Amino acid sequence: MNIYIDENIPYAKEFFADLGTLHFFAGRTVTADQLEDADILLVRSITQVNEQLLSLNNSLKFVGTATIGTDHIDQNYLKNRGIAFSSAPGCNKISVAEYILSSLLVLAEKQQFELTDKSVAIVGAGNTGSAVFDRLNALGVNCLLYDPPLQLAGDKRNFCSFKDVLAADIISLHVPKTVQGKFATVHLFDESVLRQLHSRQILLNASRGEVIDNQALLKLAQQGMMPTLVLDVWENEPSINKDLLPFVDIATPHIAGYSLDGKVRGTEMLYHGVSRLLMLTATHRLQEFVPLPAVNSVSISQRLDQALLKSLVHLIFDVRRDDALFRQLIDQPDGFDTMRKTYQERRELSTLTVHSSVKQNLLLASLGFSTCALNDTKENDEI
Structure with a gap:
C-alpha cells in the first residue's frame, strides 16, 4: 500500500508504518502528480481534495482527514469513484474548548469581570460547541445554544434565537463552513449583523474564517464599532488581511485545535479507519506515543x-x-x-x-x- 500523509499529521509514522510504504507531503502545495500512485491519502484542512487533485490517480481506496471539518473534501466525488472516506469528528473539540476558556480567562482579567456575570451565546452546538458549553456551564456561566439545523433535527436541548445571540455579552462561533442552503454559515456575521454588536461584547471565532465577513469587520473596527475580538480563523488563509490585527485582542493562526493530544487523537481515528478498510486489527493506541507533559x-x-x-x-x-x-x-x-x-x-x-x-x-x-x-x-x- 502506498500511503500518502500530510507531513504535519503527528505520529503518523508510528501508527501507519506497519500498513504500507509511507510518503509525506506538504499539505498546502501537494499536486496531482505527487499523488498519482496513492492507495491511501491522509490530509488536514489545508488540502482541497477534489477531482483536480485526484485527476491522475486510479488506485485510491481511502481518503481520511485528521480534522473535524470536512468542507475541504469533495465527498460526492469520492462517493462516485467508490473511494472510502473518514474524518475525525470530535478529535480536537477539547482543544478548541480549552482555547476558548484560556481566552476568556485572559479577557476577564484584562477587563476585570467575572465570567459568571456574563451571558455566553454558543453558535453551533455540535461536538465543539457542546464541549465549550459543558465547561462554561460547569463554572455557572449563563450559556445559550444556537443551532437551527440541530433544533429542527429533534435535538432536545434548549435553543435560543439569533436575536438572543446578538444580545449576549459573549458570542463564540463553532459552526462548519456551509456555502449554500437555508442555514449557510458563510458570512453569517456579515456587515448588517456586525453593526448590531457593540464595544462591550466579546466575539470569538474558532470555527471557519468565512463565517465572519472580514472586510466588513475591518471597516467597522476602523470606525470603532466592534466588540472585543478573538480570532483564530480568518478569511483567505494563509493570505489573511493583516490590517485586522491591530483591532484583534487575541489573534492566532488557526491553531485552536492544535493540542498534541487532539492532533494525535485525530491520527488514531484515521488509523482505525484504515485498519477497518484493510480488515486488520488496530493494535496501536495514542498512549504508546504521547509523552508526559513537563508539568503533570x-x-x-x-x-x-x-x-x-x-x-x-x-x-x-x-x-x-x-x-x-x-x-x-x-x-x-x-x-x-x-x-x-x-x-x-x-x-x-x-x-x-x-x-x-x-x-x-x-x-x-x-x-x-x-x-x-x-x-x-x-x-x-x-x-
Missing part, C-alpha cells in the same frame, strides 16, 4: 476561584503565547503556515492532575482536569 501534577489548598482557575489553565495553555508568536511571525514569508508547521507543543488540561478536595474535584473534572483527592481530611474540610 499540582496541589491546591484554597477555594477554586476565577483567578486560581486561570493559574491552573495557564500552567497548561496560555493563549497569549500563541498571540505573541503570531504577531511576530505573520510578516515573515509564509508566516501563517510557518507557525502552524512549527507549533510549539501544547497539551490538554487532562494531562494535569490537580490534588484538591473531593467537592472541588468534581468541578475540576468537569473542566477537563485529571483529579486526585488530598489526603489530609482536615485540609479538605477547610477548602
